[in-house]
Amino acid sequence: MDEQNTMDILERIHASYYQLTAAERKVADYVLTQHTQVQFMSITQLADECGTAEATISRFCRSLKLKGFNAFKIELARRSAAAPAVQEQAKDTPLGRSQEVGRTASDAIRQTVDLVEPQQIQRAVELIEQASHVMCIGSGGSMLLAQECAHLFSTVTGKFYAVADSHLQMSAAATMRTEDILILFSYSGATTSGLQILEYAKEKGIRTILITRFHKSPAAKLADVVLRCGSNEGPFQFGSVPAKIAQLVVVDVLFQEYLHRNRESCEENIQSIASALSCMHV
Numbered sequence: 487m488d489e490q491n492t493m494d495i496l497e498r499i500h501a502s503y504y505q506l507t508a509a510e511r512k513v514a515d516y517v518l519t520q521h522t523q524v525q526f527m528s529i530t531q532l533a534d535e536c537g538t539a540e541a542t543i544s545r546f547c548r549s550l551k552l553k554g555f556n557a558f559k560i561e562l563a564r565r566s567a568a569a570p571a572v573q574e575q576a577k578d579t580p581l582g583r584s585q586e587v588g589r590t591a592s593d594a595i596r597q598t599v600d601l602v603e604p605q606q607i608q609r610a611v612e613l614i615e616q617a618s619h620v621m622c623i624g625s626g627g628s629m630l631l632a633q634e635c636a637h638l639f640s641t642v643t644g645k646f647y648a649v650a651d652s653h654l655q656m657s658a659a660a661t662m663r664t665e666d667i668l669i670l671f672s673y674s675g676a677t678t679s680g681l682q683i684l685e686y687a688k689e690k691g692i693r694t695i696l697i698t699r700f701h702k703s704p705a706a707k708l709a710d711v712v713l714r715c716g717s718n719e720g721p722f723q724f725g726s727v728p729a730k731i732a733q734l735v736v737v738d739v740l741f742q743e744y745l746h747r748n749r750e751s752c753e754e755n756i757q758s759i760a761s762a763l764s765c766m767h768v
Contacts, residue, residue, distance in 0.1 A: 495561040496521060498550050510546040512536050517562075525562040526718035528674065529555045530702040587727075594728035597716020598735045610695050610711045611743045614645070617667040622648040623655045624671035625679050627725030628733075631671045631697075635737045641759060642745060642752040652679040659683055662692050669695045673719060673729050675703025684708040697736050699729070713740065 499514050506514055516536045517524050524532060532555075533540045547558040614620060620639070622632035629650050636648035649655045659668065668687050672680045675698040687694050688708055696709035699717070706712045715732035719725075745752050 495550070495558075495565050502549055506546065506549055507542075509538050509542045510549060512538055513543060513546045521562055522566065525559050525566065527559075528676070528700040528703055531700060534702065590728050591731050594715075594717035594732040595735055598714075598732045599716075601714040601716055602736075602739060603714070606711055606713055607739060607743050610713060610740055611747060613667050613693050613695060613711065614639075614740075614744055615748065617645060617665060618663065619666045620646045620669060621655075621658055621662065621666065622646060622669045622671070623680075623683065625652065625677050627730065628671040628673060628677075631730060631733050631737070632669070634734065635669060635671070638737060638741050639744070642741075642748075642755050644755075652683075655679070655683055656686065659686055659690070659692065662687075662690065664691045664693075667693045667695065669697065670705065670709070671697050671733060672703075672705050673699050673715070673725070673733070675700045675705035677705075680705050681708070697733055699732075 496518060499518060503511065503514055513532070513536045516532070520535075527535070529540050529543050533543050536543075543555055547553075547555050550558065552558050552561065620636075622636040623629070624632040629648075633648045633650070636646040639646040649658050662668070668683070670680050670684060675696065681704055684694055684696070684705055685708060693710045694708070695711045695713065696705050697713045697715060698706060699715055699719070700706065701712055701714050713736050715729070715736050717726070717728040717732035719729040
């Protein structure tokens with residue numbers, strides 16, 4: 487095995503440093519001082535922080551004998567996981583772990599509230615008000631959030647529905663009209679299926695809302711409205727609970743604004759739905 491490939495990722499950066507181009511060294515310098523934060527960044531964010539192009543980040547990763555940026559983040563996460571954790575003994579208990587879970591969830595909520603852009607929320611609500619139908623979609627764990635969004639809004643309006651399968655999502659998009667809108671949940675803003683359907687919607691003139699962590703992601707460049715969530719998710723977390731909580735906070739902010747602006751019609755629908763559901767309870 488290549489000796490370099492057995493090294494710690496930061497050691498590999500040091501070993502390769504003087505073989506890097508000037509632009510790649512800017513990336514190396516940033517990573518060596520901010521490696522804990524870099525594992526939570528998108529390639530666009532890292533490029534912005536380093537003042538380089540995304541292509542430079544990709545070349546930097548290949549210089550380290552890695553396939554790409556995701557592989558690089560995995561190496562950083564692997565190093566963090568292997569590093570000895572300095573924790574108070576009290577944290578290594580059920581109570582301590584539950585307190586840590588609560589703190590992480592609270593941080594996700596706080597970060598999301600700090601990222602709320604009132605103009606974007608208002609624009610999203612305007613699109614919903616104007617829409618005949620609203621399709622909510624996502625991939626993997628994000629689809630659960632799309633379903634929750636459709637369920638929440640179904641308590642006040644009949645416009646919302648969710649479509650789970652990626653093929654059915656594209657089929658549904660094919661029959662949408664320009665007065666309809668699409669809401670995509672994508673934490674990374676870089677899933678293939680999400681990008682495909684946003685591109686298709688743009689071609690058809692269907693307006694779109696994206697709920698994501700990264701405002702400069704590929705999907706964000708295609709969406710009409712971008713609503714950002716907080717919470718940092720590492721490459722080994724695959725749809726963490728804090729990331730889901732953050733996106734649900736965005737949904738609730740959107741819902742509350744819609745409710746505030748359409749209170750009379752919403753209250754009528756709430757009463758009708760409550761009456762219809764009364765027979766479903768003992």
